[in-house]
Amino acid sequence: MQINLKQNKNLALFKLISRVAEVNNQSVFIVGGYVRDLLMKREAPTDIDFVTEGNGMDLAKKTAAEIDPKLKVSIFKTYGTAMFKHKGLDLEFVGARKESYSEDSRKPSVETGTLEDDQKRRDFTINALAISLNKENFGELIDPFDGLLDLKQKIIRTPLEPSQTYSDDPLRMMRAIRFASTLNFKIEENSLNAIKNESERIKIVSKERIMVEFNKIMLSEKPSVGLKLMEQTGLLPLIIPELTALKGIEEVEGQTHKDNFWHTLEVVDNISKNTDQLWLRWAALLHDIGKAPTKKFDKKIGWTFHGHEFVGSKMVKHLFHRLKLPLGTDMKYVQKLVKLSSRPIALIDDGTSDSALRRLLFDSGEDLEDLFTLCKADITTKNAGKQEKFKKNFEVVAQKIKEVEEKDQIRNFQPPISGEEIMEMFKIKPGREIGILKEKVKEAILEGEIANDKNEAKAFVIKEAANLGLKIQA
Template structure:
């Protein structure tokens, strides 16, 4: 089969590479994800991999010179690869190779091979497809493992025996599940069983590499596809046991609670309909993570998960540390979302004070809208009347908060009187009294004792300063 590349936006580039390879007496083929996505009619990736049966580095140097003598060619001698950034593309060139693996590493021993050897070492048949750029068969699809047929059937299979494929490079297990989630493909039965059998091998893979694949699952249209497969194969329990701890339903005295693991997966899918924000999706994944350690049966009341939001927010830091995820602002954002996840629902009552609304505004700040997206995603009841009622409740809270915000302006709160002004007022040097008075001003505004205004705050500080034994300077 020949692929018509003449209409491809990169056709001119491909012809240039073909001509350079011919001049240098080298073969050249496009391989991997670019070919797969071209055949799936998906948006083509901006990284394109080329294989030659000679030196990938030599070909890259020659291509770079032909495209633009000033182009930088990044060379990685250890791996026999070279990279060129050309316009908005990342072009990678590699010599065809065959690989062998040791038991305790996913880094293979590499030796020179043929195109067929290179295709054999690929993770899945759909990624083992190649398109020739050689002049004698330009555009020919080379498909030794029937990857095109698997694309049509939406099946993920390994080119070689699956257990060996996953044992050699256990990251491929994560990649299989990632492709199942992002492409909505089915993992072939023998391949799925092999992942279950080889799951423990994931321990030799760095957590950073695991998280790259996991975050791609989290950014897919329906992450539950991948999350269910991770649970089914036993992989999830190996790197995120705090989540699998939510599985199961207990019954006591005829009372049960929902399965918080499967509920969580629904919440993640729900939130993905309304946000591309990876960390808000993570907040949905971890919003109930504190329920396993706080679960308790109380006689006469039933199952309780009291304080699960607060414990869950504390668990976020240790989970991010364990998973080698960033511990800065992204982690703090997820902590904040988890901690506040149940707050809005408690404000639905008509008797809710303006003080409680101000405090939610203050605590959520600029992330209030994200918190409401999370709250709405948390509605997983199948009863349409209940769904509508819950959504109306959140709209009601949002409207009340809007009214308070317009009146009191406490979102992204800045104190109406600064520490410097307090120091000048009482002729003080920096010290604990300044912090005490600023905190008292904040609490007074949030409790509605004084308006969020400079004059009122100044009068309040003078009064509170006198209680602390401070004297105003004339």
């Protein structure tokens, strides 16, 4: 099959590479994701991989020199690859190779091979497609494993025997599920069974590499596609057992609770319709993880999950640490949303006090809108009437909070009187009294005892300081 590259915006580059390879007496082919996306008529990726039956590093250097002698080429001798950037593209060159693997590592032993050898080592048939850039057959599609047919039928299949493919490099199991989730493809049955059989092999892969694939699943249009496949194949309990611990429905004395695992997947899909923000989607994924360790049955009220938000927020840090996810602001953001995930629901009652609204404003700060996005996604009832009622209730709470915010300016609260000012007023050095007085000011403002105002805060501090034996100093 011939691919028409005449309209391709990179045609001039492809022609140049073709000429350099010919002069160098090398063959050269475009391979991998660029070919796949070109055939799928998807937006072209900015990274393009080239395979040569020869020295890839040499071809990269000579191509770069032809484009611009000043172009910097990065060489990776261990892998026999070289790459450089050109007009917003990442161009990578590699010599065709054979690979063999040891049982305890996903790093292969490599030796020189042919294009066919190189295509055999690819993860999936849809990524084993190649386009020739050689003069005699420029633009010809080379497809030894029917990858084009799999593209048309939307199937994920391995070029070789799937168990061997996944055992050799277990990260491919995550990649199979990621492609199924992001491309909306089906994993071929033998391949799916092989992932189930080889799932334990994922343990030899670094958490960082696993999370790169997992986050791509989380950013797909419908993350539950990938999450369900991870659960079905046994990968999810090996990676995030806190989630699969939520599975199942228990019954005691005729009373049951919902399956919090499948509920969680619904919440993630719901929130994904409204945000592409990765860590907000993570907050949806983890919002109920505290329910497994806090689940209890009470004869009077049935199933309870008291304090699951607080317990869940504590679990977030351990989970992020284990998975090598960022432990800074991203982790704290997810922790905060998990901890607050049930608070807005408790404020729906008409009798909600302004102080409760102020506290939510204070605790959520600039993340209040994200918290409400999470809470709305948490509505998974199939009863249309109930769903509409819940959404209207949230709108009422949002309006109440807006009114309190305009009046009291609590969001991103900064104390109207600083510790330095308190020290100056009473001519004292730093000590526990400063912290006590600042905390009392904060509580008084949140309870509505005083306004968020410097003069009122100063008068309040003078009164409270007397109880600590402090007197104003002129």
